[in-house]
Amino acid sequence: MKHSGAWLAVALLAGCRGVDPAAVEALLRPEPYSRLVIEVDYSPRAAPDFAMGDVLAARLGEVIDKPGGIEVVFSQSIEDVPRGTLRSGRELEALLAATADGPRDARTLVLRTLLLSGSTAGYEDSLGTLWGDEVVLLFADDIAAACAESSCFWALHYVWLHELGHRLGLVDYGTPALSAHGDRDDPVHCVEAGCVMGARYPGAQRVPAVPGGPDVPDRFGPACLADLAGW
Numbered sequence: 001m002k003h004s005g006a007w008l009a010v011a012l013l014a015g016c017r018g019v020d021p022a023a024v025e026a027l028l029r030p031e032p033y034s035r036l037v038i039e040v041d042y043s044p045r046a047a048p049d050f051a052m053g054d055v056l057a058a059r060l061g062e063v064i065d066k067p068g069g070i071e072v073v074f075s076q077s078i079e080d081v082p083r084g085t086l087r088s089g090r091e092l093e094a095l096l097a098a099t100a101d102g103p104r105d106a107r108t109l110v111l112r113t114l115l116l117s118g119s120t121a122g123y124e125d126s127l128g129t130l131w132g133d134e135v136v137l138l139f140a141d142d143i144a145a146a147c148a149e150s151s152c153f154w155a156l157h158y159v160w161l162h163e164l165g166h167r168l169g170l171v172d173y174g175t176p177a178l179s180a181h182g183d184r185d186d187p188v189h190c191v192e193a194g195c196v197m198g199a200r201y202p203g204a205q206r207v208p209a210v211p212g213g214p215d216v217p218d219r220f221g222p223a224c225l226a227d228l229a230g231w
C-alpha cells in the first residue's frame with residue numbers, strides 16, 4: 001500500500017549508520033544548547049493546524065531537557081507544486097538554502113522541518129523522512145491522502161514525531177537500543193504496539209477515547225523511552 005511504505009530506505013541503502021551520537025546528545029541535553037527552536041517552512045496547501053506546535057513541543061519536552069524552552073516557529077515560505085510533483089535532491093537542497101533563517105544565539109539549537117506539497121524523488125512511498133539525518137521532510141499531500149478527515153491532525157503528528165524520533169537516534173540509529181525492539185525487516189523501527197516509531201503508518205486504530213484525541217500512537221513507547229533515558 002502506497003502510504004505505508006518504508007520510511008528511511010534511502011539513508012540505509014546509502015550505508016548510513018545513523019545520526020551522529022554527538023548530534024543526538026546535543027538535542028537531548030541542556031548543554032551546549034539550552035533551548036530548541038524547530039523552524040517549520042511550509043507551502044499553502046501543506047499548512048498545518050498550528051496547535052500542532054504546542055503538542056509537539058510538549059511531547060519533545062517529555063524526552064529532551066531544554067530549560068530555555070522548546071518553540072515551534074512556522075513560516076509560509078514555500079510555493080506549492082502540483083500534486084504528484086517530484087522534487088529532485090538538488091531542488092530540495094536549493095529549497096533548504098533559500099528558506100534558511102539567519103543564525104540564532106549560540107545557546108539555541110535549530111532543527112528544521114519542511115512541510116511540502118508534492119514529494120521527493122526516491123521517497124514516493126513515504127509520508128516523511130529525515131533528510132540527511134537532520135531535516136524532517138513531511139509530505140503533506142500523501143499524509144492527507146493516508147488519513148481520514150477526522151484524524152489528519154494526529155496523522156501529521158505521528159509522522160512528525162516519528163521523524164524527530166529518528167533524529168533522536170531511534171531505533172538503534174545513533175542511540176543504542178537497550179532491548180531488542182527493532183523490526184526484524186526494518187531495524188530502525190520499533191515493534192512495540194502503541195509506539196510512534198513503527199515501520200508503517202498504522203491508520204486509525206480505534207475510536208479516540210477523547211473526541212478529537214489521538215487515534216494513532218502519539219508517543220514513544222516504553223522501549224524507545226528506555227533507550228533515550230539510557231544516555
Ligand SMILES: [Zn+2]
Pocket residue numbers: 007008162163166188189199
Ligand atoms: Zn522511520
Ligand SMILES: [Zn+2]
Pocket residue numbers: 181190191192195196197220221222223224225
Ligand atoms: Zn518504540
